[in-house]
Amino acid sequence: MSKVETMRWRDGRLELIDQRLLPERFEYVVCDCAERVAEAIRSMIVRGAPAIGCAAAYGIALEALRTSGEDHPVFDATLEHAFEVLARSRPTAVNLFWALERMRHAWKRMAGQPPGLIAATLLEEAHDIFAEDLRSNLAIGERGAALVPPGARILTHCNAGALATAGHGTALGVIRSAQAQGKNVSVIAAETRPFLQGARLTAWEMVQEDIPVTLVTDNMVGYLMSRGEIDLVVVGADRVAANGDVANKIGTYTIAVLAERHGIPFYVACPLSTIDRSLESGSAIPIEERSPEEVLGFRATRWAAEGVRARNPAFDVTPAALVTALITEKDTVTRPEREKIERLFERR
Numbered sequence: 001m002s003k004v005e006t007m008r009w010r011d012g013r014l015e016l017i018d019q020r021l022l023p024e025r026f027e028y029v030v031c032d033c034a035e036r037v038a039e040a041i042r043s044m045i046v047r048g049a050p051a052i053g054c055a056a057a058y059g060i061a062l063e064a065l066r067t068s069g070e071d072h073p074v075f076d077a078t079l080e081h082a083f084e085v086l087a088r089s090r091p092t093a094v095n096l097f098w099a100l101e102r103m104r105h106a107w108k109r110m111a112g113q114p115p116g117l118i119a120a121t122l123l124e125e126a127h128d129i130f131a132e133d134l135r136s137n138l139a140i141g142e143r144g145a146a147l148v149p150p151g152a153r154i155l156t157h158c159n160a161g162a163l164a165t166a167g168h169g170t171a172l173g174v175i176r177s178a179q180a181q182g183k184n185v186s187v188i189a190a191e192t193r194p195f196l197q198g199a200r201l202t203a204w205e206m207v208q209e210d211i212p213v214t215l216v217t218d219n220m221v222g223y224l225m226s227r228g229e230i231d232l233v234v235v236g237a238d239r240v241a242a243n244g245d246v247a248n249k250i251g252t253y254t255i256a257v258l259a260e261r262h263g264i265p266f267y268v269a270c271p272l273s274t275i276d277r278s279l280e281s282g283s284a285i286p287i288e289e290r291s292p293e294e295v296l297g298f299r300a301t302r303w304a305a306e307g308v309r310a311r312n313p314a315f316d317v318t319p320a321a322l323v324t325a326l327i328t329e330k331d332t333v334t335r336p337e338r339e340k341i342e343r344l345f346e347r348r
């Protein structure tokens, strides 16, 4: 298990590590309503597909608790608004919508019950979503570790760690579990421009766990692969389409192409809550376009001249054909494709 507590429920409120400040400062931000949670998701205080799903679930619970003293029409309208606000926070990671759907079902199952009882049920549901994500990550870690040879030098991109989930992580969960099995791995963390999740978050998480980590800029990956310095790649995912195409942090596609070119295994680790069977292929996945400011500079420093325009797509899509295996809590799917992905759900 990881030592990092990305989010915690304390005294009736949700506390989130402010991931914008890491690694310089370690601080929790306190959220007491859905609007505040949505803002935390939008501004990347909390980020990573499963983590924003869990946070959104707690956002609904917070709003229900806050208005549980009201009568039904007011309570229902407030809760409906909370769903809308949270659903608008970020578009790509399907875990957010998956978690909101679960919360809506829990609400509808309680139709006609007193608001106080509904609020208590919604808090239980949010706790369950959180606990299930943690369990899934531990299972993903165990499955994935079986694919990791002793002494492997593992490239990862962005942060798919404890910070991005309820704990343990998906891609970093595989690395943590492999290390716990004594595999003596080392990690190459790609910096992940422009928000630097690799440099700021993954490298920090690995230091917390005493797992050797080397930071590289994104454009060094091809060089390292060509020199035989990377044994395998493992990344997380924000949304996997029905055919196995994978949306993940911008730059993932480039790494997958390079891995194919060099015959290096490219693994994607994610829970079933990241798979969106309603989308035929990756081309239908909505890709978030973030502010150009994130590319033109970082925090208070601007490095591009005034008048320069920038693009900032936050994710890209890796075709299923480039994925060696999809590692989920249920099974490891080698060379993912529609029928194999469908089978994952049949056996549930």
Ligand code: MRU
Pocket: 047, 048, 049, 050, 093, 157, 158, 159, 160, 161, 164, 165, 169, 170, 171, 197, 235, 236, 237, 238, 248, 249, 250, 314
């Ligand atoms: O923009 P972010 O930081 O939310 O993007 C996160 C990623 O792309 C992760 O790889 C993905 O969410 C998987 S997290 C287990």
